[in-house]
Each structure stands twice: as C-alpha cells, then as structure tokens.
Amino acid sequence: MLQPSAAFMSAARPRTLARWLFVVAALIVAMVVVGGITRLTESGLSITQWKPISGVVPPLTEAAWQAEFNRYKQIPEYAAFNRGMDLAGFKAIFFWEYLHRLLGRVIGLAFAIPLVWFAVKRRIPAGYGWRLTALLALGGLQGAIGWWMVASGLSVRTDVSHLRLAVHLVTALVILSGIVWTALDLLRLNRDGGAAAPARLYRVAVIALLLLFTQITWGAFTAGLDAGYAFSTWPRMGDTFFPAGVQMLAPAWTNAVDNPVVVQFIHRWLAFAAAIALFWLAVRATRAGSRAGFVVVGLVTLQIFLGVATLLTGVKIDIAVAHQANAALLLIATVVAAHRIGVQRKGQLRIGY
Incomplete structure (x- = not known):
C-alpha cells in the first residue's frame, strides 16, 4: 500500500x-x-x-x-x-x-x-x-x-x-x-x-534580472512622464550627448525619477548595461546546454532596435507597443535561461530547453 x-x-x-x-x-x-x-x-x-x-x-x-x-x-x-x-x-x-x-x-x-x-x-x-x-x-x-x-x-x-x-x-x-x-x-x-x-537562482541570473527589471522600471517612468517625446534623436539628445540648459529639480536625486529629460537619458543608456548582463547570462545558459541563450541575445538586440525606433518615430504607437511586448518576451526568455543555469549540476547531462 x-x-x-x-x-x-x-x-x-x-x-x-x-x-x-x-x-x-x-x-x-x-x-x-x-x-x-x-x-x-x-x-x-x-x-x-x-x-x-x-x-x-x-x-x-x-x-x-x-x-x-x-x-x-x-x-x-x-x-x-x-x-x-x-x-x-x-x-x-x-x-x-x-x-x-x-x-x-x-x-x-x-x-x-x-x-x-x-x-x-x-x-x-x-x-x-x-x-x-x-x-x-x-x-x-x-x-x-x-x-x-x-x-x-x-x-x-x-x-x-x-x-x-x-x-x-x-x-x-x-x-x-x-x-x-x-x-x-x-x-x-x-x-x-x-x-x-527546485532550481536555484545564481548570481549571474540575479544580476541580469535586477538590471532588466531596473530598465523596465525606467521604461515605465519614461511612459508615465511622456519622456519619450522629449528628444526624438539618437544617439545624441538633440545636438549633444546630454542637452544643455535642462531645468533641474531639487533635490537633485528627484531628477532621476521625475525629470523627463533625465529619465529618458537613463533609460537610453541603462539599456546597454542590462544588455551586457543579459549577454553574460546567455553565454552561461548556452554553456549549460540551453537554447534560451540564443533567444535572449536575439530579443535583447531586437529590444534595443525597437527602443531606438520608438524614439526616432516620435513614439509611434505600433512600434512603442512592440517595444513593450518584446520586453515581456525578453523577460520570459531571461527567466528560462536563469532557470536552466539553476538546475545545472557538475556531471549532469546537458538536456536543454
């Protein structure tokens, strides 16, 4: 029994x-x-x-x-x-x-x-x-x-x-x-x-996920403040890397979350820090036998192109929506890659997903 x-x-x-x-x-x-x-x-x-x-x-x-x-x-x-x-x-x-x-x-x-x-x-x-x-x-x-x-x-x-x-x-x-x-x-x-x-969450996955969520958070700030309309040029904001004469808020730290120009600036360049961490995660996942690593690299690349296109088109709705949808798909791929690393053990057969 x-x-x-x-x-x-x-x-x-x-x-x-x-x-x-x-x-x-x-x-x-x-x-x-x-x-x-x-x-x-x-x-x-x-x-x-x-x-x-x-x-x-x-x-x-x-x-x-x-x-x-x-x-x-x-x-x-x-x-x-x-x-x-x-x-x-x-x-x-x-x-x-x-x-x-x-x-x-x-x-x-x-x-x-x-x-x-x-x-x-x-x-x-x-x-x-x-x-x-x-x-x-x-x-x-x-x-x-x-x-x-x-x-x-x-x-x-x-x-x-x-x-x-x-x-x-x-x-x-x-x-x-x-x-x-x-x-x-x-x-x-x-x-x-x-x-x-259950799978473990390793350091490389924690770093990649934290940076991705941080980038998504600033994306939400950008949308909520209509900051995407502040500058429709790339990689410069207007004629310079950071525009001169921007009226800053006090205290200074509030500019990072409340100033549309600064928020757009952070969202632009934080993307590349997140991309580096995600590429690192993708390499680790690929070594663990997971095809998710290739998906992560493809979606990160597409996400950057969609972000730039969103700016250059003046936040055209279909492109901006594709940018947000791709962020969700990228998150799923990142979770899959992180999970694959979390179940990898020394001497384990490489059966990927």
Whole structure:
C-alpha cells in the first residue's frame, strides 16, 4: 500500500500544472500589451470607478453610456485635453481600459478556478501549494495596485502617477516571472521525478534580472512622464550627448525619477548595461546546454532596435507597443535561461530547453 505522501505524489500532475501556468503567462503577456496600448492612447482614466464584480458588464444603453461619459467629464484630464470630445470618441478610449480590466478578471479566474480544482483533486505536488497560493495573492494585490494607480489621476493630476504606473507594470512582470519559473520547476519535476529540487537562482541570473527589471522600471517612468517625446534623436539628445540648459529639480536625486529629460537619458543608456548582463547570462545558459541563450541575445538586440525606433518615430504607437511586448518576451526568455543555469549540476547531462 502506498504511504500517504507517496499516494499524494502519485495523484500529482506537474506537467498538467505547467501547461496551465504557461497559458496564464500568455494571458499576462497579452494584458501587458493591452496595458501599453491603453497608456499610449491616453485611455487609462476613461473608467472612473472601481467595480471588481459589476464592472465586468459595460454600459449597454445610451443612457448608461452618457452617465459614464459624464463621470469622465468631471476629472481634470477631460478639462485639460479632451474638452469637446463626443460620445463616440469616449467609447473609443473606454474600449481599451475596459479590455485591460476585463483581461485582469479573466486572468484571475483562469488562475484561481483551476488552482482550487487542482487542490481539491490533490493534483498539486508537495511543496508547490504555497507558491501557487502566493502567486494568486500577488495577482489579487495587482488588481488593487491598478486601481491605486488610476485613482492618482482622478482628482488633481491630469494623468496617473508615473511611480504608481511603474509599480503596476513591475508587479505584473514579477507575477509573470514567478509563474514561468514555477512552470519550469514543474516540468523538471515531471521529467526527473520527486528527486528534482527546485532550481536555484545564481548570481549571474540575479544580476541580469535586477538590471532588466531596473530598465523596465525606467521604461515605465519614461511612459508615465511622456519622456519619450522629449528628444526624438539618437544617439545624441538633440545636438549633444546630454542637452544643455535642462531645468533641474531639487533635490537633485528627484531628477532621476521625475525629470523627463533625465529619465529618458537613463533609460537610453541603462539599456546597454542590462544588455551586457543579459549577454553574460546567455553565454552561461548556452554553456549549460540551453537554447534560451540564443533567444535572449536575439530579443535583447531586437529590444534595443525597437527602443531606438520608438524614439526616432516620435513614439509611434505600433512600434512603442512592440517595444513593450518584446520586453515581456525578453523577460520570459531571461527567466528560462536563469532557470536552466539553476538546475545545472557538475556531471549532469546537458538536456536543454
């Protein structure tokens, strides 16, 4: 007769869980893309209330649409930038914010319902329940962060706080990273059995991920401050490496997060520090037998070209959205490469992914 722990492991389905997590990860990437479009089309403040449950139903009558539009007319953004907008124009910006929030609800259900089912059916391998529950809790927190971000633009400001925007984006990508890492651990558990320990996070991976997340944070600052419009030349900003006569803020450190020119400057050149760390990680992953290293190099190169193209085109929406989408894909590739290094052991067969 099987012992209780052995019986539990025999019921576990790590490969099935991994596939489910990859589907959720794909939904998060889609949400990041829609979030980018929402920001670039200035649609994020079109819904001025947070209704986690009833908000899933959009306005269905002309009177309901007009009531929603009237609420939007009461916030500073409308008075500053959209005075005179008609109902059709409002419906256009409403669409992207509604789709963004709807995707958030879909992701929540796509994670929570299967998680409960897997738990009831005892399909979750030992040691993974707490990790999946933590990811679920972080997803719930992300919904609150999203409203906290929107609320910052409903009274005094004419847009959302770029700091809160950065928290919102980084939290989404932390969740994405955790989901992909857990799925990879589950795939390895399925392949190698109960003896497979979770992957470790080595120093090279920590450095690469920290620099990538830092670069993404300054990308969010750049988007939130509309700093991408400050200078549309590259590699110089105008005629010089750093433009003269820029009005600086006090205290001096606030320029790094609040001054659009300085923020764009940091985002431009921090990219290359992150690229060096990612190339280093890619080499280590390739030596460990992983094809992810080649993907990381390709996506880093593409990301730099998309960043430059975003500047040179004056933040053309399709290119800027591609830049943000590629950042999410680059993060996934980086996590895969980091995970492969984390399971490499001396004398281990090189079976890469």
